[in-house]
Amino acid sequence: MGNLFGRKRRSRVTEQDKAVLQLKQQRDKLRQYQRRINLSLERERELARRLLADGRKEKAMLLLKKKRYQEQLLDKTENQISNLERMVQDIEFTQIEMKVIEGLKIGNDCLNKMHQVMSIEEVERIMGETQDAVEYQRQIDEILAGSLTEEDEDAILEELNAITQEQMELPEVPSEPLPEKIPEASPVKNRPKPELVAAS
DSSP: OOOOSSSOOOOOOHHHHHHHHHHHHHHHHHHHHHHHHHHHHHHHHHHHHHHHHOOOOOHHHHHHHHHHHHHHHHHHHHHHHHHHHHHHHHHHHHHHHHHHHHEEEEEEEEHHHHHSSOOHHHHHHHHHHHHHHHOOOOOHHHHHOOOOOOOHHHHHHHHHHHHHHHHHHOOOOOSOOOOOOOOOOOOOOOOOOOOOOOOO
């Protein structure tokens, strides 16, 4: 039944994702090929030993030449694998860079729209109006509080000094010597202990 009522869904898989997948598959195939060659090299080396032990030197020499050729193939496949891995890393890093650039572009567009809404002249006008409002409020505060003259300021300072002097005044020290009081030793009274009477 599938897709009766809706549009086709766009796949989230990009061309870069497909390329990365293909590269990784190719790398895995090369690694399988390497494992096969390594197993073959071990078998051929063991076979060459047996041939030498049997005295068939020419066959052993031919087998060792084949082994040498396969070792060279193994080196080539290792280089190809490293090239594939480098390519995968380059593609993945380029995808990250593209996302960063896309984010920067969106941010730049947003800033440009904000700058169109608020021009420098508009900001200067608002700052000027704000400064005027602050100055106006200061004038209102001065009127309501009543401006103090210099005489008022002096009177306030004198009153403040008088209050601090009052708080700092200490009681007078007596001029006569204090009487010395010697505590009397009070005798300790011994209470008679009650006698215990036996019950009869």
